[in-house]
């Protein structure tokens with residue numbers, strides 16, 4: 001059984017490295033030294049998780065309970081633990097400092113299993129049980145292990161790398177070539193359980209990759225759309241017949257029907273069933289088949305009318321679900337079917353998937369099929385776009401009806417194309433940017449951030465490069481929400497996967513995980529920013545940025561990319 005001590009050594013080593021390549025190599029050499037059965041667990045733990053993203057990985061342990069567990073484990077009064085915590089600012093460091101006795105090391109499996117036990121303990125008396133399991137784990141751990149046990153338990157490992165680094169490390173460790181990361185990534189779009197993928201690579205090498213398929217209960221990454229800005233561009237990209245669907249502005253959802261059990265997953269692959277019991281219930285009435293995976297969009301919906309996105313956002317909550325369910329009723333517009341009764345539909349053409357969706361789904365007040373037309377006449381498509389925008393929707397999604405129009409998990413290709421009303425105006429554009437730093441506010445904003453340093457994703461290099469500094473557009477509520485969100489993501493230095501120029505060093509660094517939508521009106525070149533600068537002096541920079549909203553539904557890997565900025569730059573300056 002793999003020792004957790006070795007993993008703790010790895011964490012500690014990685015904390016001191018800032019080069020992307022070195023992190024990947026260090027991770028790979030650690031993975032190569034493990035038995036295949038330990039690789040699965042190691043893959044989760046390396047990311048600070050205790051399971052795949054689509055399972056509940058929150059242990060339900062706050063700082064207070066952690067302080068209690070540390071106090072119990074080391075027999076030190078809680079007030080003293082709190083005192084040291086206020087000096088050190090990190091409970092992992094507190095455990096490291098307090099644990100002076102030599103102990104035998106714990107195994108990786110043990111840490112993993114106990115963490116799962118902590119997560120699964122619920123109901124009356126669960127707080128006590130969580131504390132007791134954690135304190136027993138700490139008692140058995142060495143000081144270095146204890147430091148990371150605490151950080152993982154709090155969901156605060158933050159080593160400055162994400163799953164993409166791990167995928168590169170898996171490629172290096174089990175296929176001998178980092179370049180195979182692309183292939184592994186393709187499989188990860190379908191098998192989104194990183195532990196399962198890692199375990200299978202460790203056991204069977206690169207040959208295992210073809211074997212993954214979609215199955216109910218394990219969400220696949222969602223297919224995305226490229227953009228066009230005008231009917232002329234659409235004409236260049238599409239020939240002949242096409243389907244044009246209304247584009248709904250809500251929350252993407254993947255519905256998994258597995259017999260009597262129905263689950264809903266978000267675009268970030270989180271299980272959101274508990275937030276939307278009404279959606280689950282509505283699908284129970286609508287589905288005609290025992291096993292299905294449906295793709296759609298949840299929108300706020302009242303009196304047969306779609307409500308603005310902001311209303312739906314109020315449903316993003318774990319508490320008071322019932323009350324908000326009544327306050328903000330929703331509907332789901334379904335537009336795809338990617339699994340049906342034991343058969344993957346990923347490689348079945350769009351038209352057939354749609355036919356089967358219509359056949360196996362009963363429309364009701366809460367469950368709808370996306371409205372669409374099929375035409376080869378661009379005038380008709382333009383009319384459909386105008387009508388859709390007049391209805392108050394954002395635009396349309398045009399989908400290829402060719403035989404080759406398969407469902408591509410996690411891909412943004414030309415089979416689906418979005419055309420939004422903002423593009424039609426041609427003067428404004430929105431970007432989904434990753435917050436990587438913040439600057440202190442002055443005057444009225446004293447005690448809060450004044451501006452946020454934001455980055456785009458460089459997919460080729462697997463890193464975030466800064467693009468703009470956003471200081472306007474925030475309401476008082478936005479400030480409060482952002483401040484409390486950022487509090488959980490502050491880090492000491494820029495991680496290896498973030499590139500910031502000297503001129504832009506922020507007051508506080510933020511680990512790249514929060515995505516915000518920003519409106520901008522001009523892209524220029526500037527030495528202050530690193531977006532797409534390819535080691536030249538000037539990167540792309542966004543002028544006149546304005547905060548619009550937090551994109552809770554997007555992770556950093558779904559942020560606007562350097563490639564997209566390059567495409568936009570020509571027409572958008």
Ligand SMILES: Nc1ncnc2c1ncn2[C@@H]1O[C@H](COP(=O)(O)OP(=O)(O)OP(=O)(O)O)[C@@H](O)[C@H]1O
Nearest residue numbers: 224225245246247248249251252297335370397418
């Ligand atoms: N009929 C539809 N077909 C496909 N996607 C739809 C449809 N209606 C709404 N959508 C939403 O539009 C999104 C497609 O746009 P895109 O893939 O670019 O996502 P995005 O980056 O969130 O874009 P945007 O910010 O423009 O919504 C989908 O993720 C989905 O949530």
